[in-house]
Amino acid sequence: MNYLELSLVEAVNLVRTGQVKAEEILQSYIDRIEEVDGDIRAFITTVFDRALERAREIDSRKEKGRLAGAVVAVKDNIVTRGVRTTCASRILENFVPPYSATVVERLEGEDAIVVGKTNLDEFAMGSSTENSAFFPTCNPWDLERVPGGSSGGSAAAVAAFEAMAALGSDTGGSVRQPAAFCGVVGLKPTYGRVSRYGLVAFASSLDQIGPLTRTVADCALISEVISGFDRRDSTSADMPVPNYLSEIEELPDRIRAGFLEEAALKGVNSEVASSYFKVRDLLSRLGVEIVELNFPSWELALPCYYVIAPSEASSNLARYDGVRYGLRERASGLAEMYVRTRTAGFGSEVKRRILLGTFALSSGYYDAYYLKATSARRVIARELKSAFEVVDFVITPTTPEPAFKLGEKQDPISMYLQDYFTVVANLAGIPGISIPCGLSSNGLPLGVQLLARPFDENKLFKFAFLLENNIKFKNNMYGINNRGRRKNEN
């Protein structure tokens, strides 16, 4: 049996029923990482020995958890006890956390096995993984292209069969955009649904942790385990978590789906637009009621996000001062030590965000920028709320274009424009999932984004499952060898 081709749900069933050993499956994944990761570079750190030890321990037990034997990768801005957590930044290059994030504890508590920590844009700021202080990750579908970001390592690892699933974080699209670029499924849960205890904070009113997987059912199972109240995160919601997976095949009789009008897609890549309208036609053939939405505030979302996110980041990143942990540069006095440490420790995008945020919050500019952005945010949330009085889901492309080439976007604004469709969900706190919906003419994956009302993840999974079954997207990345060519090519 080729273990890599099993879905997470299938693999876990085999391990739980004792038909296959967790160690055997894990070994296939370790071999795979050794075969392809030299080219893909999804991982900053791998922890094979620790993982094998855990697998053997799981195999030795009769009682096994709900994720027994699931091989997962964790974005390197989520802390793991005793395992280096860098945020892909020089400032945390040698930081070994003394505790694990709640999500990691919950995964491991159900016998999932963490195989390594994945690459990202430094402090999750970016859309291509090129802002990593260490190295960029390559898209498994085309090694000359980016995997998206900031959870690019997580998406690439899952797409290239280096892990069954991965955790990412999504502040403005960092789970959904790389999922779309790599042809995998990615969920940003409702704000408060998943504990962020142990997620290194970027923008606290926007950050959520979410899974990346190869199937919607796998995403539902991981979500079931990581969701739910945590007293260590004051923004965590005390709401019951439904059985996402066992209910995934049920569907309400009447579904109303809102689509953006054609005019709202001007400037969007033509293949992205046509795949979007294909999804609309497919749903309408499936009996879904299609509603055309007019969304005047959508355009406000990106500028609003790029004021709020840097403002919060400038405050959150003040803690990296060289005093308690992380990098410390030598200096003759305290002020000089701060300056030298932060100058050496942060990359240019992180510095840009700190400058932007500090500016937007400073006296004399606060009203014009930060305050204005918070009122735009309210307008967006209100408009979305009235849309959800008419429809159950809002559907958009996930990204304005398919994966671009490494080094192609030098101008920060062109990188920010990647987030056009995704930031709305973070600003409004609603859940959103990206699923693959086809391939471009040059063979790159395209994604479609489904948004739902707060805490409607359950419905979102059912709807995404229906769509996935009808789109029948095939991830053929298992066939690539370590040079990024298919095995049957020369």
Ligand code: GLN
């Ligand atoms: N690309 C966006 C940014 O650079 C989103 C990042 C994220 O979601 N972490 O801010």
